[in-house]
Amino acid sequence: MVKSMTDSSNQHSATEPGATSMRRLNTQKVLKATWDRGLVTASELIELTSLTRATVLNQAKELVATGWLREAEDTRAAGAYSKGRPALRYELDAAKSVVAGIDAGQHRISLALADLRGKEIERRSLSVEPGACGEERLRITEELLRGTLEKHGVQKLGALVIGVPAPVDSGGFSPKVADGFWAAMNPDWRAQLAEYTHLFSVENDANLAAVAELGLEESDSFAALMVGERFGAGVVIDGHLLRGTHGLAGEMRFLSHVTGVGDALGLGYLAREQARHALAGGAESSLRRIPAELVRAEDVFQAAAQQDPLALEILESLGRRLAKVVAVISGFAGLQKVILSGAMAGILQPVIDIADRELAREPELTCVQLAVSELGAEVALQGAISRGIELVRATAPFETQNR
Amino acid sequence: MVKSMTDSSNQHSATEPGATSMRRLNTQKVLKATWDRGLVTASELIELTSLTRATVLNQAKELVATGWLREAEDTRAAGAYSKGRPALRYELDAAKSVVAGIDAGQHRISLALADLRGKEIERRSLSVEPGACGEERLRITEELLRGTLEKHGVQKLGALVIGVPAPVDSGGFSPKVADGFWAAMNPDWRAQLAEYTHLFSVENDANLAAVAELGLEESDSFAALMVGERFGAGVVIDGHLLRGTHGLAGEMRFLSHVTGVGDALGLGYLAREQARHALAGGAESSLRRIPAELVRAEDVFQAAAQQDPLALEILESLGRRLAKVVAVISGFAGLQKVILSGAMAGILQPVIDIADRELAREPELTCVQLAVSELGAEVALQGAISRGIELVRATAPFETQNR
DNA sequence: TCAGTAAATTTAGCATCTAAATAAATATCC
DNA sequence: GGATATTTATTTAGATGCTAAATTTACTGA
Known part of the structure; x- marks a missing residue:
């Protein structure tokens, strides 16, 4: 019988070896567990992810290679250790893990720096003239941001989220209306601040407050x-x-x-x-x-x-x-x-x-x-941080693919 | 060295062989493609899913075994056939695939029967006294439903969705308010009608109308x-x-x-x-x-x-x-x-x-x-059908796990 | 009857998982 | 200080489910 080469053509070659999709799931599990816990041994990850040791270590190795995790072999240094071979420990890579939230209110511009687990690193703010124009606000905000980043030696942020008292569409823009108030509150932040961060987003301040409350609320409406x-x-x-x-x-x-x-x-x-x-x-x-x-x-x-x-x-x-x-x-x-x-x-x-x-x-x-609200005067700031963390999280390997 | 049997205990045995999760993804692909297309050959499924023939046939076999698909080897019967070995064809199993929507309005109760691809099989309706009590409505509705099912020889529905002019919570209940209108509009449908269907849901009629529009609308708000x-x-x-x-x-x-x-x-x-x-x-x-x-x-x-x-x-x-x-x-x-x-x-x-x-x-x-609305007077009915299909779909193998 | 064609089936190879066995690194006890 | 217990890492074997390629099957048409 003649070799049928036509056949191979209908096999419609797929792009990748198929097993990758499961791989992704497990990578995610390990990353998420580390994210939630902060500093974990492989054994803890086994417990948290219900995966095998072999798998966990493999995934962790890969996450270290991609820059998401960092090895921290100080099992002894951290007192909580007794006997046996010292455990490998992993944590989120610090370089990726600083996010900033800014609440650019009418009277005051506040900024908070936090790590990816939400722990605040610094908070500061400056007053603005309530009638200040967009350019003035951009200038003050950049000053505030640059100073804070310099102080903490942060080269580039994982994410930066800005809350403004104006409606903001999914592209970061506010509707154009005659009085110009919204335009002054929501100038072209991106052009001015994008260089300081990998991910950037502008949001309505009340929406950010809601995001912050969402973290605490048991009600979902x-x-x-x-x-x-x-x-x-x-x-x-x-x-x-x-x-x-x-x-x-x-x-x-x-x-x-x-x-x-x-x-x-x-x-x-x-x-x-x-x-x-x-x-x-x-x-x-x-x-x-x-x-x-x-x-x-x-x-x-x-x-x-x-x-x-x-x-x-x-x-x-x-x-x-x-x-x-x-x-x-x-x-x-x-x-x-x-x-x-x-x-x-x-x-x-x-x-x-x-x-x-x-x-x-x-x-x-x-x-x-x-x-x-139990979150005090600066809820929006906290919401901005949450949102920033969410943004970074969305870039985590393959996470979006499973949504 | 002594055999360490303790080791196996820390391997935290996982529940299943891990590869299942990808399996699920592919099962889904095949099922979804068949759902969308109606009647497909394996070769078409290969095209639609970007999977290998071997995989497609495997998944299809399994879906047939689980009762989701049916083999329909009438490649010849259907004119669209030329040369070569006749192709296997698959379609959704008819037994699973009838859903009913009911619009239980104040003046009129309507019913539609459709298959899982939304093709309407029958529509009929009856008038009700606007002031009729809940029991009366239950009785009329059951009569309407039973008659229709008998006519088409349907033993049991894949899903039944009822629209009522009252707010309905996620459990199917309406808030209790003094005037009793909502209570009359939303009696205990489940008790009366559950025997006719595998899946059951009560919804607000306007919500169902919105579901129906959602299928046509390009706007998403x-x-x-x-x-x-x-x-x-x-x-x-x-x-x-x-x-x-x-x-x-x-x-x-x-x-x-x-x-x-x-x-x-x-x-x-x-x-x-x-x-x-x-x-x-x-x-x-x-x-x-x-x-x-x-x-x-x-x-x-x-x-x-x-x-x-x-x-x-x-x-x-x-x-x-x-x-x-x-x-x-x-x-x-x-x-x-x-x-x-x-x-x-x-x-x-x-x-x-x-x-x-x-x-x-x-x-x-x-x-x-x-x-x-371009959907005519009985939008809610169409929304009910859509929702019913959605409900059945949600029970499809593993689909929910990836949401 | 014999090519020709389109599809199914089989086979080999690969990636990634689990499970189990083995090796390594440390603490403790004598 | 050395044996032993303990905890962890590493290696190996086996399973699963995929792709890709080869092979077989089922039919058409001259």
């Missing part, structure tokens, strides 16, 4: 609500962070249609402005001791704590406003919880109490819980 | 808005269908807080009731020729097409209402598109035109597109 100068929400539903077209999910301009609300101005802004306005109008209040132009939101809350009538009245209106906002967003999105975030969160409890009272008047409509 | 008796939305953001706590995502009760709207009553309901009310109040209109209690929404739209002033006035108010609703939900969720669904969708264009005009007055607030 909630919003992180920024309530300072303007309302803004990072919305997580069924465990997914929503982005929406042009990044507009969680934008609050629709509040113009809500009865008794009318705009997206934040509780901090209103506390301050209502107080100033009332004082200018001659209202009686203990706040009079402060010059009207210098009254801050905090002062109003403090005065309310002292039973000052004007301050109490203001808080009452804020509470009603908050209740409305929460009722609408939780009603539509099916939120279990709304977490108040941002710089003011710490002092908001009195307003929450009022809002709770209001919400209780329509029990059919709302089964949502109101809470204050 | 949109809502399917039901506008008949009450508003209700199935919301897809970033390609994910939202459910929310207790299935409340897309619930419209929050409309009570929206200026100029005030409740979640649908366009169909309002067209009808406003017309009846106006006629009862003595308004002048061509609708007078119909007894007030028999005026339907359709009549109002028809009259408006004839320039009847009362009807035009009603449509104007509906258009403004729709614009409000759309502005709020798209504003908060970042929707690119809102698709009007349900029985009335076909005649709504005049209302959409008015809504578009209203939306254009605030271009900064809204960049959302309004459209009518």
Whole structure:
């Protein structure tokens, strides 16, 4: 019989030896275990991954070769050792493992440096003029970043994530709108800062806050609500962070249609402005001791704590406003919880109490819980770090292929 | 040296031979290709999966053994054959491959039978008293289902999905609320119908409509808005269908807080009731020729097409209402598109035109597109079928493991 | 009946895993 | 200090499931 060479042509040669895909799975297991644990012996990896010793050591060797892991043969040095042959130990490679998060707020730009397990290395911040233009913000931010990296001898970051008070689409851009506020808050960060990092991302600050909360929350449908100068929400539903077209999910301009609300101005802004306005109008209040132009939101809350009538009245209106906002967003999105975030969160409890009272008047409509973030004023920063770690993680060998 | 039997104990015996995971991947490839294509020869599978012939035949053999595929050696019978050894052909096993979708609406209960590739086998429906209780609905539905299954000789369904006009949580339950409407719409389907199917699911009807649209839409952030008796939305953001706590995502009760709207009553309901009310109040209109209690929404739209002033006035108010609703939900969720669904969708264009005009007055607030569903009055039914297929698919060998 | 063709089947080789046996590095006890 | 126990690394054998190539089978058509 004649040799049929046609046959081989229909065997449709595949690109690679097939077994690679399993290989990837196991590489991942080992890397992930090391990531979660920090510093592990091969034996611990065997325990954690349910793989054979041979496999674990093989994968680890390869991960060391690719630069993901580092060998650290100090079994003795670390006290936790008794008898027998000293164990090999592995940890994440330090060079890959520094990420930075930046919260580029309207009044202040903050930066945090952390390792891939989320341990913070440094945090610092600078004030900005609230009206500063995009270029000015770029300049200050770069200064802040360069200084910090130099101090710690970091050549290049694993990832850099920037949070801004503007909607951001999946490409990092904000919608172009007449007033130019969003444009000033979200200038071309990439052009200025890309050289400092391997991976780069711009995100909405409320979304970053939501990411941070996601790490703590047991509920999987909630919003992180920024309530300072303007309302803004990072919305997580069924465990997914929503982005929406042009990044507009969680934008609050629709509040113009809500009865008794009318705009997206934040509780901090209103506390301050209502107080100033009332004082200018001659209202009686203990706040009079402060010059009207210098009254801050905090002062109003403090005065309310002292039973000052004007301050109490203001808080009452804020509470009603908050209740409305929460009722609408939780009603539509099916939120279990709304977490108040941002710089003011710490002092908001009195307003929450009022809002709770209001919400209780329509029990059919709302089964949502109101809470204050436990992550402090700089939630967004923490979210940025988390997101940065996530970004690095996504570049880990083959991980994306299995999503 | 002494034989160390202790060693084997630290090898932490893994459960299975490791190569299975890749096996799974390839099994999946073959199954998926067959699913998508319908009836394939091994050679086609080689082409589609980029696997070797040996592998494909092996996997196919196994899938036949597990009951997923069926061999169909009619290469000759099907005309498309020329020379050479006749090819083996495979297709999905028919026994596994019938799914049913039911749209259990307030006025009508519809049913569709389809195969796993979505090809409809039969569709039928029955009317119900709008006020019928849960038991009555169960009875009618079972009758409808049993009859259809008997006719086609189907013993047991691969999956059965029921759409109801009520929020449904991931367990299939609706929140318990005083008025009992949701309870009547979502009785204990499972107890009554589980015997007819392997997989069972209850879903909100608007969510099912959204699932159906998801198959056609190029946008990945949109809502399917039901506008008949009450508003209700199935919301897809970033390609994910939202459910929310207790299935409340897309619930419209929050409309009570929206200026100029005030409740979640649908366009169909309002067209009808406003017309009846106006006629009862003595308004002048061509609708007078119909007894007030028999005026339907359709009549109002028809009259408006004839320039009847009362009807035009009603449509104007509906258009403004729709614009409000759309502005709020798209504003908060970042929707690119809102698709009007349900029985009335076909005649709504005049209302959409008015809504578009209203939306254009605030271009900064809204960049959302309004459209009518192209899937006809029974979108939910189609969504139910899709969902059913998805459910069966999820039980396919190992597919879930790689998500 | 005998090429010709297209497909299935068999075979060899390879990669990567587990499991088991063996070797190495250290601690402890005498 | 040397034997022994202990812990770990390394090597080896066996299994699985893939690709690639060779071989066999089943049919068509002149």
